[in-house]
Amino acid sequence: MLKEQLQDVEGKIQAACGRSGRSREDVTLIAVSKTKPVAVLQEAYDLGVRVFGENKVQELTEKYEALPKDIHWHMIGHLQTNKVKYIIDKVDLIHSVDSLKLAETIEREAEKHNLTANILIEVNVAEEESKFGLKVDEVVPFIEKIASFKHIHVCGLMTIAPFVENSEENREIFANLHKLSVDIAAKNIDNVNVSILSMGMTNDYTVAIEEGATMVRVGTGIFGARNYNI
Numbered sequence: 001m002l003k004e005q006l007q008d009v010e011g012k013i014q015a016a017c018g019r020s021g022r023s024r025e026d027v028t029l030i031a032v033s034k035t036k037p038v039a040v041l042q043e044a045y046d047l048g049v050r051v052f053g054e055n056k057v058q059e060l061t062e063k064y065e066a067l068p069k070d071i072h073w074h075m076i077g078h079l080q081t082n083k084v085k086y087i088i089d090k091v092d093l094i095h096s097v098d099s100l101k102l103a104e105t106i107e108r109e110a111e112k113h114n115l116t117a118n119i120l121i122e123v124n125v126a127e128e129e130s131k132f133g134l135k136v137d138e139v140v141p142f143i144e145k146i147a148s149f150k151h152i153h154v155c156g157l158m159t160i161a162p163f164v165e166n167s168e169e170n171r172e173i174f175a176n177l178h179k180l181s182v183d184i185a186a187k188n189i190d191n192v193n194v195s196i197l198s199m200g201m202t203n204d205y206t207v208a209i210e211e212g213a214t215m216v217r218v219g220t221g222i223f224g225a226r227n228y229n230i
């Protein structure tokens with residue numbers, strides 16, 4: 001079943017790339033494995049998956065220890081400052097930076113480990129009350145503040161679009177995040193790159209790709225529904 005679902009997602013990504021004149025290599029599929037047991041991740045690994053997304057620090061570190069070391073781990077969930085130290089040397093990319101305090105902590109921990117942390121700025125494009133992330137007009141001032149941090153590399157933007165019945169309703173959200181990245185790129189801020197756009201989940205990743213996503217975060221579409229009660 002996992003194999004078929006992966007193939008299905010892969011086919012839809014290819015079709016969306018085709019429709020929008022984009023190359024398949026320009027889009028990274030992040031397999032969002034939160035709540036799924038290590039055995040299921042291993043099965044995905046055996047099918048060729050190397051990029052996994054997790055949203056909880058403890059779960060990520062446990063899976064990191066248990067699984068092969070050539071996996072690329074992405075922290076996609078809200079990150080508390082006191083937990084940065086547990087993942088700083090384990091993840092390729094932190095998608096969810098949305099405060100100066102968090103950026104400062106990442107800077108400090110990255111320096112301790114003598115590494116440069118790759119981060120995305122989380123943007124609450126839809127301005128949903130329940131969601132984390134900066135408002136669109138807060139993003140440039142924020143990036144200007146953290147651009148000088150020596151152990152952080154801003155690589156792009158991330159958004160979590162609202163849950164909608166019809167994915168077309170999120171097209172404008174994705175287009176807005178894309179536009180914001182173009183505006184930021186035009187500013188040529190030193191040490192800042194906005195080439196990564198992490199947007200699109202199971203319900204709307206094809207629309208996100210059509211609007212310029214370079215990373216899509218797909219959980220349910222690959223692994224099936226999550227059960228939070230086990």
Ligand SMILES: *Cc1c(COP(=O)(O)O)cnc(C)c1O
Nearest residue numbers: 032055076201202217218219220
């Ligand atoms: C859970 C999660 C996803 C994946 O959601 P699905 O709808 O299962 O594809 C993507 N991004 C974030 C930040 C998540 O927490």
